[in-house]
Amino acid sequence: MPQLNGGGGDDLGANDEMISFKDEGEQEEKISENSSAERDLADVKSSLVNESETNQNSSSDSEAERRPPPRSETFRDKTRESLEEAAKRQDGGLFKSPPYPGYPFIMIPDLTSPYLPNGSLSPTARTYLQMKWPLLDVQPGGLQSRQALKDARSPSPAHIVGPFCWEFPGQSDLSLHQFHLSNKVPVVQHPHHVHPLTPLITYSNEHFTPGNPPPHLQTDVDPKTGIPRPPHPPDISPYYPLSPGTVGQIPHPLGWLVPQQGQPVYPITTGGFRHPYPTALTVNASMSRFPPHMVPPHHSLHTTGIPHPAIVTPNVKQESSHSDISSLNSSKQSDAKKEEEKKKQVHIKKPLNAFMLYMKEMRAKVVAECTLKESAAINQILGRRVSPDPRRRLRRTVWKPESWYMFSWVTLVHLLLTFQWHALSREEQAKYYELARKERQLHMQLYPGWSARDNYGKRKKRKREKQQAESNDLSAPKKCRARFGLDQQNNWCGPCRRKKKCIRYIQGEGSCASPPSTDGSLLDSPPSSPSSVVPSPSSKESKPQTEQMQPLSLTMKPAHQPLHHPHLLAGPSLGQLENSAAAGKTPAASSHNGALERADVSSSRQPGSSVASSMARPSAALCHSRSLHPSAAPQPLSLVTKSIE
DNA sequence: CCCCCTTTGAAGAGA
């Protein structure tokens, strides 16, 4: 297998990988266009926050009208250009139109990657998780396709065919034809129902088809209990506006944020109110560090007994509504005693930021669609930043040597397109920023004296102490940075590349006897030694323990790996998605391109069908490469979370 | 039982 040549600025191979490893580091910012895009991104986000703050009192105005487009347009244009260019680079101009109009952060996976099919696990080494996700009628046509995908963010029965489960025990003859058949499964599209604030109204409409009553008449159904829930009262402030007499009848409007639990973010207590946090505010007022007089006056909800969820006590977990009722009947004396005991343990949590709010809402949906339960992996799907520049690497991932999560292209593209925070439109994100702002406001009202520093260091206290102990023990031997310098970052261990603690330095107390790490992730870095890349049993054993424990990255360097147990390597990964263009052009890649072109023709891909093509191309790549390498079965549409023995 | 993982964003700490 030819190695990627290490030189050449335009070579998207190893060199780019090297660059990418400096992500979040110092040198990635040297990519000027990227840094400008980053700045734009920051500006956009800050503008979202600012707009959220400045527009807090004007709820009737449309979000789109209030948002000055130039900034966003500039950013999007830049990003789009970057995407287009990257796509052209990687597929020779197959992408004739902007990949994702309006969604610049979505990277089209490297469908030409030769490593996709080879990077699949042996079927015997995997457990195939059932994938349940809406089958989208992804037809060519950017916006429509995107809308269909966006609909999938709030899957409705109209989108979900069955609970359709794909199981691919590694033997499925996944072909482009089949793929398209799958995507041709008739689904009901209702693009007109796609509200620009889809994620915010999913609570009210996600479970309903267009044939259902209009939103204002709809009642939501708890996805788990099936109990209908009334929609958000439109003119009731979603934050703590309920009077004592109504709280028992109207679910907390923020309950949509946690549809999974059916519990509001800031729960309602006493009198049967549901709340995830056990401590009622009235109780908290006495329990809190803050005296009762600090609690906001009567007009605030908390004075009615509605607690703030940020108040938690270490000893008490979430209580159900019936437990609230039962607690009323239980001995109040014991409660009082407990409360007194808790007084010293009250912990007021930080208000959730926009992304946390979004994640809280979407996590359940991701789980529902792919049965993936590990939050770390879900969070990656939800929040992984897709760089406009495909050459840039992203962060290490949750992929562990002992737990391989295999995403097929289709699955991954779907998940990313559907749930990724960065795939949200500006307006959609703005809503979460707005929510977060109100969260903070309410938090400030409820806990005027609270400061984030109150919680600062509580969690990491032990960790810091441990780190301090470590730093004291070690007499500052040279770390990778000092040892190899910036010019030889390929020799750095993974943590050093990420500006983390040098694992060699720790484990070897200054010695760097171990082969250069692969970014702590076996896949994430251009391996200086191919044998160190693949976690084959032998190589794994030879690897330092600390390195074994390093999480595998989604981004791998398959070009260096096909000779080394490619079946052990992950299939399409998030990293590949975003860095796909960075993959070196191998002969296999070229052949993929050819196949893709033919596949595109055969699938009658229309110009501008970026989403459709992006969805189809992986299959094409899978199919083609499978035909080329029948022994290397492509990783099918499944999530794999089984340890490799 | 506690901590880690993983994400973004907010905010504190420190240089």
Add this chain to the structure above:
DNA sequence: TCTCTTCAAAGGGGG
């Protein structure tokens, strides 16, 4: 002012 660190949620997994 800038950079770095911590904490919010979540649940599986490991020690």
